[in-house]
Amino acid sequence: MVELTPSFLMDYESLDKEHQALADIVNLVVEAIDGDDAGKCKTLLPEFVKAAKRHFANEEALLVKIGYPNVKKHQKHHRSLNTKMDHMIEFANMAGENQLARDSLRRELVFFLMDDIITTDMDFKAFIEEKAKTGEA
Ligand SMILES: [Fe+2]
Numbered sequence: 001m002v003e004l005t006p007s008f009l010m011d012y013e014s015l016d017k018e019h020q021a022l023a024d025i026v027n028l029v030v031e032a033i034d035g036d037d038a039g040k041c042k043t044l045l046p047e048f049v050k051a052a053k054r055h056f057a058n059e060e061a062l063l064v065k066i067g068y069p070n071v072k073k074h075q076k077h078h079r080s081l082n083t084k085m086d087h088m089i090e091f092a093n094m095a096g097e098n099q100l101a102r103d104s105l106r107r108e109l110v111f112f113l114m115d116d117i118i119t120t121d122m123d124f125k126a127f128i129e130e131k132a133k134t135g136e137a
């Protein structure tokens, strides 16, 4: 189970809510695999990818709105995750029949969420905090 402990929070409601929603799907995937119901991954992963892409778009729009100077770099980072997501979809499609695919999917998805999605956002946590103080975010 992944849990968004305080060090993984942005302290910005809409972003934290979307990160939590992604974590919820990751936990459903982990539960499905551990509960011998890995066939469910085939539908859960596309849901995760869709929610992740929607989140990236929302987050980028917010960063543009508040004038975050490194927005291009973060957009590029989000785009760079597409290949990884494609691979995870492939693993998810095989998860029902293949132990290796299940193990890889569970491990990669958890790291993907915590390292590639949430931790990289900490780069602009302080910037958002400042903007929120002045009512700009
Ligand atoms: Fe994010």
Ligand SMILES: [Fe+2]
Pocket (backbone or CB within 6 Å): 056, 059, 074, 078, 117, 120, 121
């Ligand atoms: Fe992000």
